[in-house]
Amino acid sequence: MSEEINNVLTELGSSFEEFKKENSKRLEEIEKKGHADPILQEKVDKMSEDIAKMAEVKQAHEIQAKNLEDANAKIEKLETVLARPNAEKSETVDVQMKAFGDWLRKGEVDPDEKKALYESDDTLGGFYAPSEYVADLIKGVTEVSPIRSIARVRQTDKRGIEIPKRSGQFSASFVAETGTRSETTGYQTALMSIDAHELYALVDISQAMLEDSAFDLESEMASEFAEQFAKAEGTAFVSGNGVGRPLGFTDSSAGVSSTNSGHASTLKPNGLLELVYAIKSDYLNNARFVFNRGTFADILQLEDTAGQKIFHLGMTLVGGSPSTILGFPYTLATDMPNVGAGNKPIAFGDFSRAYTVVDRVNMSIMRDPFSQATSGNIRYVARRRLGGTVVLAEAIQLQNVSA
Numbered sequence: 001m002s003e004e005i006n007n008v009l010t011e012l013g014s015s016f017e018e019f020k021k022e023n024s025k026r027l028e029e030i031e032k033k034g035h036a037d038p039i040l041q042e043k044v045d046k047m048s049e050d051i052a053k054m055a056e057v058k059q060a061h062e063i064q065a066k067n068l069e070d071a072n073a074k075i076e077k078l079e080t081v082l083a084r085p086n087a088e089k090s091e092t093v094d095v096q097m098k099a100f101g102d103w104l105r106k107g108e109v110d111p112d113e114k115k116a117l118y119e120s121d122d123t124l125g126g127f128y129a130p131s132e133y134v135a136d137l138i139k140g141v142t143e144v145s146p147i148r149s150i151a152r153v154r155q156t157d158k159r160g161i162e163i164p165k166r167s168g169q170f171s172a173s174f175v176a177e178t179g180t181r182s183e184t185t186g187y188q189t190a191l192m193s194i195d196a197h198e199l200y201a202l203v204d205i206s207q208a209m210l211e212d213s214a215f216d217l218e219s220e221m222a223s224e225f226a227e228q229f230a231k232a233e234g235t236a237f238v239s240g241n242g243v244g245r246p247l248g249f250t251d252s253s254a255g256v257s258s259t260n261s262g263h264a265s266t267l268k269p270n271g272l273l274e275l276v277y278a279i280k281s282d283y284l285n286n287a288r289f290v291f292n293r294g295t296f297a298d299i300l301q302l303e304d305t306a307g308q309k310i311f312h313l314g315m316t317l318v319g320g321s322p323s324t325i326l327g328f329p330y331t332l333a334t335d336m337p338n339v340g341a342g343n344k345p346i347a348f349g350d351f352s353r354a355y356t357v358v359d360r361v362n363m364s365i366m367r368d369p370f371s372q373a374t375s376g377n378i379r380y381v382a383r384r385r386l387g388g389t390v391v392l393a394e395a396i397q398l399q400n401v402s403a
Contacts, residue, residue, distance in 0.1 A: 140226030147237040160195035196385035201228035246388030258398035289330040349396030360385035
């Protein structure tokens with residue numbers, strides 16, 4: 001495009017020089033004769049028109065070149081976004097995190113940056129934590145919370161979710177070739193609601209630490225909140241009664257069936273076998289055991305009739321422990337009950353199909369500089385909402401310590 005403009009400018013310059021010569025002749029004739037030669041006047045007029053047209057062409061080329069330059073700039077920006085799809089998002093996230101960090105430390109934030117934060121709609125005030133911060137915190141919770149890591153997790157921005165649940169099934173019937181085929185009945189569906197319940201955690205940070213710019217406040221708070229949230233939800237997912245909290249899979253109202261261990265107060269190898277075979281084959285591909293460390297120790301001490309440890313012979317060891325029990329992986333969950341008469345210390349099955357966790361995406365944090373002021377601390381209160389329940393009870397079984 002620049003070459004075309006240069007050619008137009010060169011031609012325009014040459015034409016203008018020729019025009020000046022001819023026009024000078026015309027002016028000399030007017031001075032001498034009082035008028036210009038008609039042929040010369042026509043030639044000068046024609047050259048003037050040509051110059052005007054070339055000037056228009058020059059202007060059009062310049063406008064086109066400017067448009068092309070703007071288009072190339074937009075294309076380059078688009079290519080940058082396509083090459084780094086999170087680039088613009090990262091800029092927004094950086095502003096949010098900076099504003100959030102300033103507010104956590106000082107209790108105030110620059111008015112322009114404040115626009116990047118969303119004020120909490122709860123009565124305690126505060127702000128909603130940026131989505132990136134919440135995502136990192138939930139990641140930390142997942143690493144600590146064993147049930148969350150094996151269950152199905154869904155997110156919502158509402159107070160809960162509704163999922164369809166089959167409550168009946170068609171029954172097949174034989175019929176003669178020309179017999180009457182009556183309508184089959186039994187198939188029913190219903191909606192199951194999983195509400196999100198409020199969960200809160202407190203963290204006290206000293207004013208001195210807040211004044212230390214090298215102190216990673218956001219990471220420290222995320223770690224503390226993650227640990228507290230994980231402990232609270234871990235208990236609820238196992239044994240919660242569903243009233244103001246998640247419904248745990250060991251609670252009697254969850255509807256999970258159980259098999260007996262074969263002894264009134266302890267575990268037996270045959271009891272573990274019965275537990276595994278009580279599960280439908282459809283759920284075995286992703287099945288696992290869930291128990292606490294004490295129960296794990298009891299399982300490792302199970303012996304055969306020759307007095308040999310059953311779960312140490314011929315097995316791949318991980319850190320000195322067997323990698324599987326009866327060929328299935330296991331998850332250690334602190335909140336599972338210990339082995340004891342009448343307890344249900346072992347769960348087995350496909351938890352990704354049996355149990356669903358619901359996270360409400362927003363999490364609000366309130367900064368309280370007053371209640372702990374005499375101790376030199378600033379208190380932070382984090383609130384989030386989550387739910388959990390058994391959605392397919394037949395996908396898991398419990399082991400009941402009983403003869």
